[in-house]
Amino acid sequence: MKVEKVKEGGIITSFREVYEHYHSYVRASLYWMVGSEPLDDLVQETFVKVWKSFDSFQGESHIKTWIYRIAINTAKDFLKKKGRYLSVLNEKGFLKAENPRDLALADAIEKSILSLNLKHREVFVLYYKIELSVEEVAESLNLPQGTVKSRLHKGREIFIKNLKKIGFSYE
Amino acid sequence: MSNQEDKNFKEFLKQNSKPIPHSPEDEWSCINQRIQNSSVEKSWLRALVPIVGLLSFIVLFTYVSPMNSQKDGDDNIELAEYMWNSYDSVEKTQLNVDNDLYWSLDL
Numbered sequence: 001m002k003v004e005k006v007k008e009g010g011i012i013t014s015f016r017e018v019y020e021h022y023h024s025y026v027r028a029s030l031y032w033m034v035g036s037e038p039l040d041d042l043v044q045e046t047f048v049k050v051w052k053s054f055d056s057f058q059g060e061s062h063i064k065t066w067i068y069r070i071a072i073n074t075a076k077d078f079l080k081k082k083g084r085y086l087s088v089l090n091e092k093g094f095l096k097a098e099n100p101r102d103l104a105l106a107d108a109i110e111k112s113i114l115s116l117n118l119k120h121r122e123v124f125v126l127y128y129k130i131e132l133s134v135e136e137v138a139e140s141l142n143l144p145q146g147t148v149k150s151r152l153h154k155g156r157e158i159f160i161k162n163l164k165k166i167g168f169s170y171e
Numbered sequence: 172m173s174n175q176e177d178k179n180f181k182e183f184l185k186q187n188s189k190p191i192p193h194s195p196e197d198e199w200s201c202i203n204q205r206i207q208n209s210s211v212e213k214s215w216l217r218a219l220v221p222i223v224g225l226l227s228f229i230v231l232f233t234y235v236s237p238m239n240s241q242k243d244g245d246d247n248i249e250l251a252e253y254m255w256n257s258y259d260s261v262e263k264t265q266l267n268v269d270n271d272l273y274w275s276l277d278l
Contacts (some may be wrong), residue, residue, distance in 0.1 A: 017198060023194060031192070036192050039192060040195055040198070048205045048209060052209070091193050109189075128180065146195065
């Protein structure tokens with residue numbers, strides 16, 4: 001494979017370095033958007049898209065927010081194609097919790113996030129789970145900062161309600 | 172929400188969320204494979220463009236053009252028939268027209 005170069009803050013970086021640096025974040029954002037079932041495939045698809053778009057990436061936004069935009073759009077495309085906005089998570093085996101209540105809470109958190117509608121979920125995931133700033137979320141999703149803040153507020157409210165419905169509370 | 176509340180909420184999520192499933196070990200090579208496959212597809216598509224163009228050109232000149240010529244021929248026959256019939260009808264109605272005027276029409 002040829003080694004393509006991209007600019008990151010004026011520094012030339014190889015695609016491999018971009019992958020090494022961002023793949024776990026891309027994986028996390030996709031996981032919280034779609035669940036574990038299609039995760040491996042979507043991570044690969046995201047990086048193939050990143051590769052293909054190198055030429056069109058002009059460095060007008062930070063490479064981090066650019067990659068998250070591609071990842072979130074990949075997740076949204078997948079969900080639209082599947083005609084579902086909720087991922088049913090069947091995979092239970094990977095978490096070994098000592099306390100069953102911890103496992104139940106972790107499940108509840110996952111379900112509550114995946115129950116958010118897409119516009120709330122994408123800001124919620126990037127801000128609370130990936131811990132981007134409001135500015136970075138706005139840049140990634142091409143939204144005004146005010147919209148990001150209001151969606152975060154609403155998303156958090158709905159998340160807490162969802163959590164309550166499953167039997168957990170957040171004070 | 173204050174910054175502190177925000178921080179607490181993030182911490183709550185961090186502490187209580189499931190860990191993300193690990194990447195498969197061969198993820199990088201899978202990505203490489205997919206990139207190579209898509210490049211192959213792309214080169215096939217690139218190769219197809221001139222072939223499709225050439226085929227369109229051939230179809231256009233061996234099939235569509237004669238059809239148009241045929242159509243033009245048919246149109247000409249129709250026009251001639253129409254003119255002939257029109258001439259007849261003019262001739263039939265010319266009885267009421269002044270002879271000089273009629274011949275000056277040079278039909």
